[in-house]
Amino acid sequence: xxxAPPEPFFRSRWVEVPDFVREVPGAPLPAGFRAAGxxxxxxxxxxxxxxxxxxxxxxxxxxxxFTRSGTAAPPVLVTRDRARLDALKTIAVNSGNxxxxxxxxxxxxxxxxxxxxxxxxxxxxxxxxxxxxxxIGVQLDGHKVVRGLLEAGKALSAEGIxxxxxxxxxxxxxxxxxxxxxxxxxxxxxxxxQSKGAGMIQPSFATMLCFVETDAIVAxxxxxxxxxxxxxxxxxxxxxxxxLSTNDTAILLCGxxxxxxxxxxxxxxxxxGQALDALLRQLAIDICRDGEGARRVGRVxxxxxxxxxxxxxxxxxxxxxxxxxxxxGGDPNWGRIAQAIGxxxxxxxxxxxxxxxxxxxxxxxxxxxxxxEEALAARVARDEVEYAIGLPGDGFExxxxxxxLGHEYITINAEYTT
Amino acid sequence: xxxAPPEPFFRSRWVEVPDFVREVPGAPLPAGFRAAGxxxxxxxxxxxxxxxxxxxxxxxxxxxxFTRSGTAAPPVLVTRDRARLDALKTIAVNSGNxxxxxxxxxxxxxxxxxxxxxxxxxxxxxxxxxxxxxxIGVQLDGHKVVRGLLEAGKALSAEGIxxxxxxxxxxxxxxxxxxxxxxxxxxxxxxxxQSKGAGMIQPSFATMLCFVETDAIVAxxxxxxxxxxxxxxxxxxxxxxxxLSTNDTAILLCGxxxxxxxxxxxxxxxxxGQALDALLRQLAIDICRDGEGARRVGRVxxxxxxxxxxxxxxxxxxxxxxxxxxxxGGDPNWGRIAQAIGxxxxxxxxxxxxxxxxxxxxxxxxxxxxxxEEALAARVARDEVEYAIGLPGDGFExxxxxxxLGHEYITINAEYTT
Numbered sequence: 094x095x096x097a098p099p100e101p102f103f104r105s106r107w108v109e110v111p112d113f114v115r116e117v118p119g120a121p122l123p124a125g126f127r128a129a130g131x132x133x134x135x136x137x138x139x140x141x142x143x144x145x146x147x148x149x150x151x152x153x154x155x156x157x158x159f160t161r162s163g164t165a166a167p168p169v170l171v172t173r174d175r176a177r178l179d180a181l182k183t184i185a186v187n188s189g190n191x192x193x194x195x196x197x198x199x200x201x202x203x204x205x206x207x208x209x210x211x212x213x214x215x216x217x218x219x220x221x222x223x224x225x226x227x228x229i230g231v232q233l234d235g236h237k238v239v240r241g242l243l244e245a246g247k248a249l250s251a252e253g254i255x256x257x258x259x260x261x262x263x264x265x266x267x268x269x270x271x272x273x274x275x276x277x278x279x280x281x282x283x284x285x286x287q288s289k290g291a292g293m294i295q296p297s298f299a300t301m302l303c304f305v306e307t308d309a310i311v312a313x314x315x316x317x318x319x320x321x322x323x324x325x326x327x328x329x330x331x332x333x334x335x336x337l338s339t340n341d342t343a344i345l346l347c348g349x350x351x352x353x354x355x356x357x358x359x360x361x362x363x364x365x366g367q368a369l370d371a372l373l374r375q376l377a378i379d380i381c382r383d384g385e386g387a388r389r390v391g392r393v394x395x396x397x398x399x400x401x402x403x404x405x406x407x408x409x410x411x412x413x414x415x416x417x418x419x420x421x422g423g424d425p426n427w428g429r430i431a432q433a434i435g436x437x438x439x440x441x442x443x444x445x446x447x448x449x450x451x452x453x454x455x456x457x458x459x460x461x462x463x464x465x466e467e468a469l470a471a472r473v474a475r476d477e478v479e480y481a482i483g484l485p486g487d488g489f490e491x492x493x494x495x496x497x498l499g500h501e502y503i504t505i506n507a508e509y510t511t
Numbered sequence: 512x513x514x515a516p517p518e519p520f521f522r523s524r525w526v527e528v529p530d531f532v533r534e535v536p537g538a539p540l541p542a543g544f545r546a547a548g549x550x551x552x553x554x555x556x557x558x559x560x561x562x563x564x565x566x567x568x569x570x571x572x573x574x575x576x577f578t579r580s581g582t583a584a585p586p587v588l589v590t591r592d593r594a595r596l597d598a599l600k601t602i603a604v605n606s607g608n609x610x611x612x613x614x615x616x617x618x619x620x621x622x623x624x625x626x627x628x629x630x631x632x633x634x635x636x637x638x639x640x641x642x643x644x645x646x647i648g649v650q651l652d653g654h655k656v657v658r659g660l661l662e663a664g665k666a667l668s669a670e671g672i673x674x675x676x677x678x679x680x681x682x683x684x685x686x687x688x689x690x691x692x693x694x695x696x697x698x699x700x701x702x703x704x705q706s707k708g709a710g711m712i713q714p715s716f717a718t719m720l721c722f723v724e725t726d727a728i729v730a731x732x733x734x735x736x737x738x739x740x741x742x743x744x745x746x747x748x749x750x751x752x753x754x755l756s757t758n759d760t761a762i763l764l765c766g767x768x769x770x771x772x773x774x775x776x777x778x779x780x781x782x783x784g785q786a787l788d789a790l791l792r793q794l795a796i797d798i799c800r801d802g803e804g805a806r807r808v809g810r811v812x813x814x815x816x817x818x819x820x821x822x823x824x825x826x827x828x829x830x831x832x833x834x835x836x837x838x839x840g841g842d843p844n845w846g847r848i849a850q851a852i853g854x855x856x857x858x859x860x861x862x863x864x865x866x867x868x869x870x871x872x873x874x875x876x877x878x879x880x881x882x883x884e885e886a887l888a889a890r891v892a893r894d895e896v897e898y899a900i901g902l903p904g905d906g907f908e909x910x911x912x913x914x915x916l917g918h919e920y921i922t923i924n925a926e927y928t929t
Contacts, residue, residue, distance in 0.1 A: 160853075161857035161858050162850070162853030162854060162857060162860060163852065163853040163854075163855070163856035163857055163858065163859035163860050163862045164849045164850060164852055164853025164856075164860060164862055164864070164877065165853065165860035165861070169860075170860060170861060191846070193846065193849065193850075194846055194849040194874055194877060194878070194879050195878065195879055196876065196877055196878025196879065197878065198878075199878075228846060229846025229847065229849055229850055230844075230845055230846035230849060230873070230874065230879045231846075231879065232879060292833070293833060293847075293850060334832045334833065335831075335832070336831060336832070336833055336850060336851070336854060337850070337853065337854035337857070338850065339849070339850050339853055413754060414752045414753070414754070414832070414916075414920070414924070415710070415711060415752065415754055415924055418920070418921055418924035418925040419924065419925070421921065421925045422924070422925030422926055424925065424926075426648075427648055428609070428611065428612055428646060428647025428648035428649075429647065429711075431582050431611065431612040431647055431648060431757070432580070432582060432611075432647055432711060432754060432755070432756065432757050433754070434581065434582055435578075435580035435581040435582025435583065435755065435757055436580060436581075436754060436755035437581070438581035438582075439579035439580060439581055439755070440579050440581065441581035442580060442581050442582060442583035442587075442588060443583075443588060444581045444582055446582070455648070456612055456648065458614065459582065459612060459614055460612070460613065460614025460615065460616075460617075461612050461613055461614065461648045461649065461650065498832075498921065499921055499925065500918055500921050500922075502832070502836070502921075503836055503839065503916065503917055503918050503920075503921060504918075506832070506833055506836035506837065506840070507836040507837065507839045507840030507842065507917065508840055508842075
């Protein structure tokens with residue numbers, strides 16, 4: 094719960110940053126948005142644990158995505174089922190307690206939180222999203238949350254972005270947020286995004302929490318389309334520990350204060366989409382980089398002639414504890430990749446698969462081939478390591494970003510109830 | 512690569528030992544079997560790494576199971592496709608190199624190993640099973656294997672069981688083998704089994720290697736039936752790290768030297784099956800207990816009205832790194848079990864599931880309930896921890912045994928190429 098956002102924001106070779114996009118380090122929220130954080134006593138550390146974010150415009154449009162978990166938490170169910178997902182304008186959030194596996198009482202607390210959010214955001218309950226993150230299976234103290242929201246409500250400002258970010262973090266080691274300016278044909282707009290997540294990460298679309306605000310004018314259907322596409326290329330493609338969370342939520346709010354519109358099927362929409370894509374991909378990779386205890390981020394790409402097999406193979410490699418510990422150890426041990434491929438595709442032996450690591454071909458048609466082992470060892474000790482797998486046929490390709498698995502993951506998860 | 516087999520052999524509360532079964536600690540191989548191990552220089556440690564096991568009777572029957580991996584290793588393919596699986600009588604095995612991802616040359620080496628096994632076992636190649644275990648993606652030095660088999664062939668004896676066991680081990684910390692006597696209606700027979708495995712363990716039926724010998728007379732069809740059923744209740748129900756191996760092989764050899772026959776659909780068959788079941792279940796649990804770096808073994812049972820959901824849920828819990836690190840830490844953190852259930856069953860929220868740990872109910876119908884936290888904390892710090900999950904409906908039940916996930920797993924897998 095410390096660590097300023099790293100600079101520059103865009104620092105992964107796996108993110109393409111269009112030339113009409115500029116980082117704006119240290120910027121406040123886009124025009125028309127205010128936020129704050131409060132320490133309500135939910136986190137044992139006494140840190141900020143309740144956040145409030147509001148869009149001032151009644152014309153605000155939105156889009157949202159939620160975890161597919163069968164044990165999705167009450168705040169997810171309340172937001173998903175009782176709010177207007179295309180017209181959200183306030184987000185009330187707490188960390189330190191996920192309000193998950195809390196049954197009917199948890200539903201009541203989530204609803205109460207939604208009510209307090211509406212009061213402080215000067216709107217109706219159906220325009221308030223509620224989100225919780227933290228320990229599962231402990232009843233949430235709603236009094237504390239309401240008090241925190243009252244306090245945050247009095248402190249709302251465009252500069253509150255930092256406190257808001259702090260209030261949503263749990264085991265995160267650094268702030269995962271960015272603000273960018275995007276030149277559209279009609280003028281310049283801003284996009285800001287705050288996310289959190291380090292463990293229990295293999296979203297069926299999103300990390301634990303990600304909030305995006307823009308001062309562009311975006312129709313709700315356009316927001317829905319763009320968030321959907323960009324989430325599929327970012328949070329949907331990462332894994333820290335293969336674990337789908339009970340509380341994943343991603344929300345895009347479009348307030349319109351810039352006066353610049355993103356029209357459907359326009360150049361502006363394409364540019365806005367590319368900018369949102371770069372923003373979310375960098376944040377997704379940041380979540381892997383901050384994966385509990387992680388030293389390195391891997392990217393596995395798989396090509397082949399059968400879509401489901403391509404996807405299964407990429408997930409099997411990215412979630413293999415043997416591949417992940419090898420990445421942690423800076424060990425090119427590609428035999429474990431061969432093993433994970435075989436696990437993903439049972440009953441297909443002998444299978445003609447190819448493996449290259451950082452451009453060094455180590456296996457062709459299922460057969461180990463000689464290569465420069467020293468050069469390879471040096472390459473897998475870098476911050477980002479790329480694995481390319483070829484399966485028979487072509488026409489399909491996918492990628493998954495993943496953290497390594499190291500001692501700190503064990504320490505964090507064996508010694509603390511998170 | 513040390514550690515005598517623990518005594519008593521049967522020591523898990525999860526194994527039912529019939530009263531007509533007796534352990535025979537320190538016994539040689541059942542009558543009619545001989546084995547040996549040799550140090551052929553494949554393991555860098557210089558330890559025993561080539562093993563040979565032969566049944567003297569030409570009437571020997573057998574049954575076998577293999578990994579379903581799409582990258583199954585050449586020794587698996589050679590045995591599966593070129594041997595008479597109902598009439599095996601010799602097993603040639605090496606450790607230190609899995610002969611996997613080795614392509615056509617790997618197939619040639621496996622075939623050469625089969626030929627040397629046939630020579631030393633005084634039989635034909637199609638009655639020889641070959642098995643390899645160790646590092647993946649490195650060509651096997653067949654000269655060393657052949658020299659090792661020649662040496663082992665000269666040393667064959669019923670007392671060679673210990674050397675044979677040592678020759679199949681890799682990261683195992685103790686010998687996983689047992690010998691039992693079984694009273695059948697027609698007389699007493701012996702069963703001995705040797706197994707190995709500690710990492711890359713989530714067999715689609717079997718661990719890396721398990722060999723079982725008996726002096727009973729068993730028809731090949733009966734051997735096939737009994738091995739199939741017992742493997743489904745033992746090696747098919749364990750996971751160390753969720754990783755299907757390229758080399759899993761389980762073989763039952765029935766030599767007949769006792770003169771006691773196991774007739775189909777007789778009391779004797781039921782007894783023999785129960786004894787084999789107890790033997791393999793204890794070995795399977797031993798593999799979890801010796802899971803790389805493991806402190807504790809967990810057993811998750813799931814009941815519910817939908818078979819595939821019951822199975823998915825059990826696997827999701829048993830393979831969750833969050834559940835496994837909590838088990839390692841002796842932490843009752845059941846919120847992670849709720850999370851794993853939700854991951855296994857997407858799009859079903861709100862789901863009415865129950866969770867009990869060591870008999871302490873912690874969640875009913877998806878709702879956290881008060882319980883004696885101190886009592887629970889003490890119970891999850893024991894060697895064996897049981898998790899019982901209820902899903903809606905009934906009619907299906909399953910179990911999975913699993914290791915915890917601790918620092919030693921990281922150390923073993925990040926620092927060594929295995």
